[in-house]
Amino acid sequence: MAIAYRILRDAHLAEDAVQITLVTAWRELRKLRDPDRFEPWLHRILTNACYAEARRRTGWSANLRVIPVEATYDPGGIPTADDRDQLERALTRLTLEQRAVLVFHHYLGLTLPEVAEHLDIPLGTAKSRLHYAVTALRASLEADDRTTPLSQERMA
Numbered sequence: 001m002a003i004a005y006r007i008l009r010d011a012h013l014a015e016d017a018v019q020i021t022l023v024t025a026w027r028e029l030r031k032l033r034d035p036d037r038f039e040p041w042l043h044r045i046l047t048n049a050c051y052a053e054a055r056r057r058t059g060w061s062a063n064l065r066v067i068p069v070e071a072t073y074d075p076g077g078i079p080t081a082d083d084r085d086q087l088e089r090a091l092t093r094l095t096l097e098q099r100a101v102l103v104f105h106h107y108l109g110l111t112l113p114e115v116a117e118h119l120d121i122p123l124g125t126a127k128s129r130l131h132y133a134v135t136a137l138r139a140s141l142e143a144d145d146r147t148t149p150l151s152q153e154r155m156a
Contacts, residue, residue, distance in 0.1 A: 090140035098133035
């Protein structure tokens with residue numbers, strides 16, 4: 001569920017993708033030749049289900065989460081709620097493929113060869129997607145940093 005949510009950035013779509021993954025894995029389990037490769041096989045099914053759910057989604061969906069007021073105030077903590085919101089916006093601007101590589105590499109801590117294996121893509125493609133994802137993420141965060149002071153000046 002955590003992987004699907006981080007790829008799709010929508011809890012309902014992630015739940016659907018996980019359910020499809022579990023049903024597909026159950027149906028296709030007899031086709032798994034090497035039981036030691038179960039985890040990459042399951043991750044590949046999950047990633048494909050996430051891609052299918054994202055394609056199935058039509059139109060705009062509100063992805064709002066209610067955050068308790070106590071959780072947003074942490075005087076010494078980093079990241080702040082603003083930082084998390086800014087990162088969330090930057091992640092949603094990435095393509096699904098870029099998000100998938102980023103999630104498998106940074107969230108699961110897999111090496112790039114392992115990411116390529118889990119996603120069933122060439123190693124060069126995994127490296128390229130990770131590079132472009134990080135570059136786009138940085139550019140998006142820097143763009144938000146530049147526009148934030150302007151919007152605050154307009155409010156004042």
